[in-house]
Amino acid sequence: MKIHNFSAGPCILPQEVFQKSAAAILDLNGTGLSILEISHRSPDFVAIMEESRSLAIELLDLEGKGYHALFLQGGASMEFLRVPYNFLSRKSAYLDTGTWADLAIKEANRFGETDTVASSKDQKYTYIPTDFTIPADADYFHCTSNNTIFGTQMKTFPITDVPMVCDMSSDIFSRKIDFSQFDLIYAGAQKNLGPAGVTLVVIKDSFLKMTSKTDIPPIMDYRKHVEKESMYNTPAVFAVYTSLLTMKWLKANGGILAMEQINNAKAELLYNEIDRNPFFSGTSNIPDRSAMNATFVLNDVAMTQDFDLMWKAAGISGLVGHRSVGGYRASMYNAMPLESVQILVDVMKEFELKR
């Protein structure tokens, strides 16, 4: 039976990417060597790293705009720490839109004054605050473009002279944004880009030059990683290669704009059903709903077992909500076809008819 994987991360990647990365484990590009055994300093891997870095910049439409792309380790969680390590000297400003933003704030607190400009914690992170001011003397402003756990997404970003840093872990490459409004973007790969183990960091050269800190350990120092072209230490070779395959798939399938159209169609299909079906309710504020992670609940929790049996029987996997919030969460990343969302909607309709 075909499995429809709605898991939030690690998550679905294109089948073609699985096939090609599996083949590279046995033989990378006819070298007779596995991607897992070649030296990361070999010409074959150096070429993979170079292509990954330049393709990320190309897809984000940042070519010629003074940005560097890095593939680092430690997950997005490491960037929660690296960002203030490198850039927080006086004061930072954070928008608190969910669990991940909150964790980022906690790391920043280790390095200096952190101003939480607004928070939706009072409403269980079900909306995106819009009424806030960014202090003009902040070293940077940090936001989270998509709130993976609660299913909200920033549709617009503030206009400010303060450098903007954005955690785009769960919606990078999913929609057209003017990426050049950000000075630093990071994304743990395992949501929409590749396997766990690597984080894409895109950093503007002018921002990099703004840090005057001299006591940053090299592994934490963005300047060191840029200088070493993302090869300061052994990169996560397989995760980088698989991310490259995903980016190539994305480009061949029309790039970000084409992804956005399909992603919007998937989200519309599912949210329409959540709103129409009397047995279900969406949990996030409608204008702030995420096109990547749709969160919803059964109105009568006593029906949980019946519904769970039905979607599992239809080949659906990974539909459960985050352990901190419960309910259901359908993650519909780039690689998920519309057909899989249709299967879920059909199950919801069938559930309604059976009751």
Ligand SMILES: *Cc1c(COP(=O)(O)O)cnc(C)c1O
């Ligand atoms: C998953 C996630 C993280 C944490 O990523 P790790 O790679 O596990 O550290 C951070 N931010 C967002 C928005 C996420 O979705």
